[in-house]
Amino acid sequence: MLRPIFMQTEYIFVYGTLRRACTTGAHQTYLANAEFVGSANVRGSLYRVSYYPALVLDDAAGWVLGEVYRLSSNEQLQRLDAYEECTYPSQPDQEYQRKQITVVTDKGTSLMAWIYSYQHPIAGLEKISSGDFLNP
Secondary structure (H helix, E strand, O other): OOOOOOOOOOEEEEOOOOOOOOOOOHHHHHOOOOEEEEEEEEEEEEEEOOOOEEEEEOOOOOEEEEEEEEOOOHHHHHHHHHHOOOOOOOOOOOOEEEEEEEEEEOOOOEEEEEEEEEOOOOOOOEEOOOOOOOOO
16 A cells, blocks of 8 residues: 655644544644644534534535644654544545645635545534534
8 A cells, every 4th residue: 555645744624622622632642743833714514423523514604613733744644544533535434534625724824734524424413503613
């Protein structure tokens, strides 16, 4: 299997259990060596699956709040894939797919970042209307 080449600067947008203020401990485990860039937003809808959220990207929807990090290595991105139970490219039966999208930082700049978007049906899931998993 070929490993993706790690670009010099790779960013990731996180919106749920990987955020700094989330109490699951996932942030400390998976993003400890990543550089915090800032708060950011993407267009989409957020749903509660269980103790974690699901983001459905949608350019016509509201804003979902999250954080952007500069990753330290390809291995860090692979560990995040394992945490999200996601391969790249993703398989249809996986809950999430990793893809690159444009995110808007709190400083108003746009950048390309990886994101884990939900790819299962949302029927029966509670919508988080605030767009902020930590402040529903």
